[in-house]
Each structure stands twice: as C-alpha cells, then as structure tokens.
Amino acid sequence: DVKVTQSSRYLVKRTGEKVFLECVQDMDHENMFWYRQDPGLGLRLIYFSYDVKMKEKGDIPEGYSVSREKKERFSLILESASTNQTSMYLCASSLDISGNTIYFGEGSWLTVV
Amino acid sequence: GESVGLHLPTLSVQEGDNSIINCAYSNSASDYFIWYKQESGKGPQFIIDIRSNMDKRQGQRVTVLLNKTVKHLSLQIAATQPGDSAVYFCAENPNTGFQKLVFGTGTRLLVSP
Numbered sequence: 625d626v627k628v629t630q631s632s633r634y635l636v637k638r639t640g641e642k643v644f645l646e647c648v649q650d651m652d653h654e655n656m657f658w659y660r661q662d663p664g665l666g667l668r669l670i671y672f673s674y675d676v677k678m679k680e681k682g683d684i685p686e687g688y689s690v691s692r693e694k695k696e697r698f699s700l701i702l703e704s705a706s707t708n709q710t711s712m713y714l715c716a717s718s719l720d721i722s723g724n725t726i727y728f729g730e731g732s733w734l735t736v737v
Numbered sequence: 738g739e740s741v742g743l744h745l746p747t748l749s750v751q752e753g754d755n756s757i758i759n760c761a762y763s764n765s766a767s768d769y770f771i772w773y774k775q776e777s778g779k780g781p782q783f784i785i786d787i788r789s790n791m792d793k794r795q796g797q798r799v800t801v802l803l804n805k806t807v808k809h810l811s812l813q814i815a816a817t818q819p820g821d822s823a824v825y826f827c828a829e830n831p832n833t834g835f836q837k838l839v840f841g842t843g844t845r846l847l848v849s850p
Contacts, residue, residue, distance in 0.1 A: 666842040728780040
C-alpha cells in the first residue's frame with residue numbers, strides 16, 4: 625500500500641512564526657502535492673512538484689513556499705504564519721502525470737494564533 | 738473554469754440500504770475521475786476510479802457510473818454500513834497535463850443503525 629506520512633498532525637503556532645510541514649512518501653512517486661482543506665471550500669492546491677527540485681504553483685500559492693530536495697520528501701513552508709492560514713493541510717503523491725490516483729496523507733491541523 | 742459539484746450536501750440512509758452519491762462535472766475534456774472517502778479528522782482515502790473510456794466500474798460493495806453525455810458521475814454503495822459514514826467527494830482530472838485534480842466539496846453520508 626502507498627504510504628504518505630505527514631510528521632505533524634496537530635500544530636499551534638503564533639502569528640509571524642515560520643512553519644514547516646513535512647511529508648514523506650514511500651512509493652517512489654514522481655508527483656507530490658500540498659493542499660489545504662477548509663469547510664465549504666473543498667481541497668485547494670497550494671503547490672505541486674513533478675520531480676526533485678521542481679515545483680509549480682497551484683491555485684493558492686500566496687504566503688507559502690515548498691522544497692523538494694529528495695524524491696520522497698516534500699515540505700511546505702509558511703514564511704510568516706497568519707491567522708488566515710489556520711487550516712487542515714494535506715500532502716499527496718501520485719506515480720506520474722499520466723492520470724494516476726493521488727494518495728493522501730492523514731493531514732496536518734495547523735492553528736495560527 | 739472547471740467545476741465539480743455535488744447535488745446533495747448530506748445523505749441519510751438506514752443500515753443495509755443502498756446509497757447513491759452524485760457528482761456533476763463541467764469539463765468535457767476530463768479523462769479520469771476518482772471517488773474519495775474522508776472520515777472525520779483523517780485524510781481522504783481512495784475508493785474507486787474510472788477513466789473516460791468506461792461507463793461503469795465495480796469494486797467491493799461500490800460501483801461508479803460515468804455518464805459523459807450529461808457530465809455526471811455517481812458512487813453507489815451497496816448494503817451501507819455504519820462504517821461507511823463519512824464525507825465522500827469526487828475529483829476530476831481536466832487533462833491539463835500536470836494532473837491538477839479538481840475536487841468537489843463533498844457529500845456527508847450518515848448511516849443509521
């Protein structure tokens with residue numbers, strides 16, 4: 625089975641703090657994604673990566689950056705956390721770009737106070 | 738732009754009934770569709786997928802039907818169980834080259850004993 629692991633399930637951070645959310649997948653997938661999920665808005669794509677050191681902006685990249693130094697690891701960075709970034713963050717991966725299933729991690733609940 | 742919607746925000750059924758969850762999509766170029774189940778506090782879990790060259794696909798207790806003429810997708814769950822209670826949402830791949838799935842906001846399925 626595909627395993628997408630988000631190391632932090634619950635975080636509380638202060639406004640202005642730098643926040644790192646880490647994600648690791650164990651299936652040698654090419655693609656990795658970061659989404660945020662908010663009530664009534666569904667899943668929105670923040671950033672994705674289709675190869676090591678490659679990244680592409682999703683639909684809502686403002687206030688976020690990402691890092692993919694190794695194939696299995698994709699990090700989401702909030703340079704200066706704000707209260708409107710309180711959300712559930714979901715990491716995901718897929719084999720390649722040819723329309724394969726995207727598998728999700730368990731999510732990271734971030735509260736910014 | 739593309740959109741994926743759901744007809745019913747909440748569906749309540751009795752244990753043992755069959756459940757049908759519907760989804761409308763707007764992009765006729767979409768070539769791949771996925772149904773996910775998301776339990777409270779957890780990440781989305783893959784249930785079943787279907788490609789646009791198929792009309793029907795069956796899994797264990799679940800069936801997905803695709804009607805490309807009216808751009809409609811449905812998930813049928815047979816003999817619904819309390820453990821099926823969750824939010825279900827569909828996703829479409831609008832075939833833009835980088836697998837940027839478009840997600841619906843979800844339907845909550847409530848199963849009563």
